[in-house]
Amino acid sequence: MKLTSKGRYAVMALVDLARFDNINPVSLRDISLRQGISLDYLEQIFSKLKKNEIVKSIRGTQGGYVLNKNPNDIKLTNIFNAVDEKVKTVQCKKESKRGCNGKATKCITHNLWDELELHINTFFENKSLKDLLNNNKESRV
Amino acid sequence: MKLTSKGRYAVMALVDLARFDNINPVSLRDISLRQGISLDYLEQIFSKLKKNEIVKSIRGTQGGYVLNKNPNDIKLTNIFNAVDEKVKTVQCKKESKRGCNGKATKCITHNLWDELELHINTFFENKSLKDLLNNNKESRV
DNA sequence: ACATACCTGACCAAAATGGTCAAGTTTAGA
DNA sequence: TCTAAACTTGACCATTTTGGTCAGGTATGT
Numbered sequence: 473m474k475l476t477s478k479g480r481y482a483v484m485a486l487v488d489l490a491r492f493d494n495i496n497p498v499s500l501r502d503i504s505l506r507q508g509i510s511l512d513y514l515e516q517i518f519s520k521l522k523k524n525e526i527v528k529s530i531r532g533t534q535g536g537y538v539l540n541k542n543p544n545d546i547k548l549t550n551i552f553n554a555v556d557e558k559v560k561t562v563q564c565k566k567e568s569k570r571g572c573n574g575k576a577t578k579c580i581t582h583n584l585w586d587e588l589e590l591h592i593n594t595f596f597e598n599k600s601l602k603d604l605l606n607n608n609k610e611s612r613v
Numbered sequence: 614m615k616l617t618s619k620g621r622y623a624v625m626a627l628v629d630l631a632r633f634d635n636i637n638p639v640s641l642r643d644i645s646l647r648q649g650i651s652l653d654y655l656e657q658i659f660s661k662l663k664k665n666e667i668v669k670s671i672r673g674t675q676g677g678y679v680l681n682k683n684p685n686d687i688k689l690t691n692i693f694n695a696v697d698e699k700v701k702t703v704q705c706k707k708e709s710k711r712g713c714n715g716k717a718t719k720c721i722t723h724n725l726w727d728e729l730e731l732h733i734n735t736f737f738e739n740k741s742l743k744d745l746l747n748n749n750k751e752s753r754v
Numbered sequence: 755a756c757a758t759a760c761c762t763g764a765c766c767a768a769a770a771t772g773g774t775c776a777a778g779t780t781t782a783g784a
Numbered sequence: 785t786c787t788a789a790a791c792t793t794g795a796c797c798a799t800t801t802t803g804g805t806c807a808g809g810t811a812t813g814t
């Protein structure tokens with residue numbers, strides 16, 4: 473059970489963006505340099521963030537990205553959904569008619585995984601970009 | 614962020630085992646049939662569970678596996694650790710001296726991932742095999 | 755017009771996942 | 785004592801996911 477770096481990068485980049493986009497649009501190049509994330513990879517990630525209306529892009533010289541919402545209204549849930557970092561505990565959800573192993577019953581631990589998913593998602597829903605900004609004053613190592 | 618089936622299978626198998634091992638040792642073949650998990654794969658999983666003293670094996674005809682502890686004392690944490698299903702949010706933990714991206718600072722969201730790990734692990738530590746047994750009376754679909 | 759920055763899609767290597775296969779060893783019971 | 789059931793070990797492997805790179809674009813401020 474692990475977090476993929478696409479999800480991590482998306483959050484890191486957005487925190488970075490939130491810190492600097494008051495003044496000017498922030499170029500991916502800057503984020504890339506500051507956060508140590510490959511520029512090409514960032515472009516993929518921001519393409520998705522844009523589709524999900526979390527950021528806006530401004531083209532041309534001095535262009536870059538800007539948040540499209542108040543940091544308080546951008547929850548981790550929104551970010552993770554945007555980059556397809558979903559919390560998946562069981563696959564059997566889709567075949568809704570049937571039980572889990574093709575049998576007529578739910579798999580013996582089905583309720584547990586539902587609980588787990590809920591537990592994690594609750595965490596993501598209660599955490600906004602703003603929380604992260606506040607929480608990040610004293611992070612020197 | 615997803616749960617691997619090794620972890621899921623381990624829990625499913627142990628719940629199955631806990632239900633039936635009062636009378637006789639339970640063979641992997643039976644678990645395989647009841648839970649729809651490949652026998653060969655179960656063997657890999659139980660080899661790890663045994664090393665971690667969660668189950669005992671009894672060889673020979675009519676042999677099989679038995680729980681090695683009270684269901685109340687087997688937490689999800691123990692099971693997941695046994696089969697290497699760890700919760701990993703950041704890689705940067707190991708290089709403890711340095712920060713995250715090889716820089717002198719923690720990555721901007723480091724605290725967040727720590728919190729998340731804690732949040733998930735707490736769930737696993739508070740859940741025992743016994744809880745699952747009780748919770749599983751009415752699981753028909 | 756040109757540099758900067760976004761945009762798009764193809765491509766790819768490495769690791770993880772989710773197993774299978776083969777060849778044992780051990781032991782209860784007929 | 786023979787044999788079948790069951791555990792044991794370790795090699796192997798196909799597929800998917802991950803974490804990118806590369807090669808081209810297109811838009812726009814100056």
